[in-house]
Amino acid sequence: MASAQPGVHALKLQPPSVSQTLRNGSNFIKWDEVRNQICLYPLSKLETELLDLTLVKDVRTGRSSKTPKEAKLRELLDVGNLVGRLENRMVTVVTASDLVNVNQLNFIATQEEEAKVWCEEVFSLSSNLLSHNLNRDHSLLKAYVKLTLQPNAEGRIPVKNIVRLFSSDRKRVENALENCKLPYGRVITLNHSFYY
Incomplete structure (x- = not known):
């Protein structure tokens, strides 16, 4: 009779590491449909906004991201020498402190590839098990x-x-x-x- 193996799977936990792309930073335009305003980032030192990555539940781009409903706001966001389709440059960061209080932060990148890289990297950092269980x-x-x-x-x-x-x-x-x-x-x- 063969010995049974326990149903325990080894999970290798890796400490979060921030990629060089995120360390170098990128310029995004933050937009808010409710207030109907557009902000350029980075902000000055006195206007720093912080978001704890453990509150980030999802980071979306492409069809899953939020795009402005208002045509005027879409036009404002889709100007200049930006590369790629508007929806593929959108980044939506979904945050929640509990099941009821869900918020969305909406950004637009200058290039599709930039939006994709930031979505993948930020989601990877926010879903790291060690960052949710700090000593x-x-x-x-x-x-x-x-x-x-x-x-x-x-x-x-x-x-x-x-x-x-x-x-x-x-x-x-x-x-x-x-x-x-x-x-x-x-x-x-x-x-x-x-x-x-």
Whole structure:
């Protein structure tokens, strides 16, 4: 009688690695049909918007992406020396913190290949199992990076950002800051380079 093999499959978990294409960055146009506005990216340092990749549920391009319904907005997005069909240059990033709160961010790339590469790479990063199950040290580093990427005009971290990031219980966070002998008032700011 042959011995039975257990039904366990080995899954090799690889830490997420950001490709050189994503590190170099690309220019996208962000559009919003509800507000009927178009934004050029990258934004200035003071207007940084952050999106946690663990909230990204899908990244779409081509027929699966969202295209503007309004003809005027489609015309605005399809100007200049952009290469390829409009729908193939569209990138839709679907985010959700739960099953009810689903959002879509819509971008347009200058070339079809650029949209395809970004979709594949961002989806690969967002679906990495290790990034969804970080250890304590990586979670704290992730929080630190989030805080340092959103400084105020003087380049300092507002305490209100720390409160918003770590807890809805403001008093608890302020007590923790006070116990660490850090400033803890709501309008106080911290110099981020000093504490790293």
